[in-house]
Amino acid sequence: MPKLRVHNFAISLDGFGAGPNQDLDNPLGAGGRQLHQWAFATATFHGTEGGETGIDDDFIKLGETNIGATVMGRNMFGPVRGPWNGSDWKGWWGDEPPYHHPVFVLTHHAHDPIVMEGGTTFHFVTDGHEAALERAFDAAGGADVRLGGGVATVREYLRLGLVDELHVAVVPVLLGRGERLFGDLGDALDRYERVEYVPSPAVAHMRLTRT
């Protein structure tokens, strides 16, 4: 069965997956960029221009493997809130986003699909988390679906019991405030077990799977 997977999801020592006050200048929230320096440093992130190989890079690569579609929350797609009002926003990632497959964006406001270069098309789903996931599995054609984020979206899929694998990177920084990944989940985590713990010199990787 194809899976819904979360990869390389960085949280601070104090549990936050994004800082507060996300906006155009701080898409990851205040201080949130610190959560991702370890990923930015990897060879995979650098592409052809250097970067580090090793544990972190291996985890970054794993997050790209056998993924046929991505689901993300609207705040991960962009800073526009409420109705689109003709916005020409096309994501944070430039003309050729790094997805190269269909991406399903959760929103309450309808929007035509946006076809980007390199195989990425953003589809906008207004009928909920389950519907978005169903469309993503269809589009993935037998491959897995990656749940990109952000924090609230991952939490909601955890609450719904729909996440099959969750890879978290605990980053040794304090944010002090922001969006907590493991909060308000009720009993949702009871169905998960930690199957891998691999610390790197930068972060502590932990992989959870649904039992």
Added chain:
Amino acid sequence: MPKLRVHNFAISLDGFGAGPNQDLDNPLGAGGRQLHQWAFATATFHGTEGGETGIDDDFIKLGETNIGATVMGRNMFGPVRGPWNGSDWKGWWGDEPPYHHPVFVLTHHAHDPIVMEGGTTFHFVTDGHEAALERAFDAAGGADVRLGGGVATVREYLRLGLVDELHVAVVPVLLGRGERLFGDLGDALDRYERVEYVPSPAVAHMRLTRT
């Protein structure tokens, strides 16, 4: 200046320093024992009977170094709640507790000091966190004071801005519920920086100091 230090404070991946429903049978709360297996495995914890040396053991030893007194919350001392009512409870640690110095227990209910074997005396402080700390610094005679726990007590001293050093061990387990260390702290963590990150094969050690 002598410092108030927290050492080897274990929290789960999801942020809990103790499980829920602490009682006589589960002093660390439901599931809480998992947080401390790494410490139980060390040579220092084992004493003369084996155990592992290495990173974890070094951190355990560091927690014993240059400590002249300990402060702890009442729930860490024992399971008795409310008035003592003549209870003969003398702590979880048997006739010779591993402190070997004065221990100041925060409580709302007066209790005579309890002199144990090996140099530990439990003193009961009813006039608050600052008073307990002041008495502990006096008793420590120039050495540092260790803040033992539990979670609520560490949080309160963090809120008061009185913790100088905080060493946390992030344990790759999920508890799902319990007492969260880094919660409801307001701006208290803004004064701290992470000065050390040392992962061991068992846990990720992070040391914070007040700036």
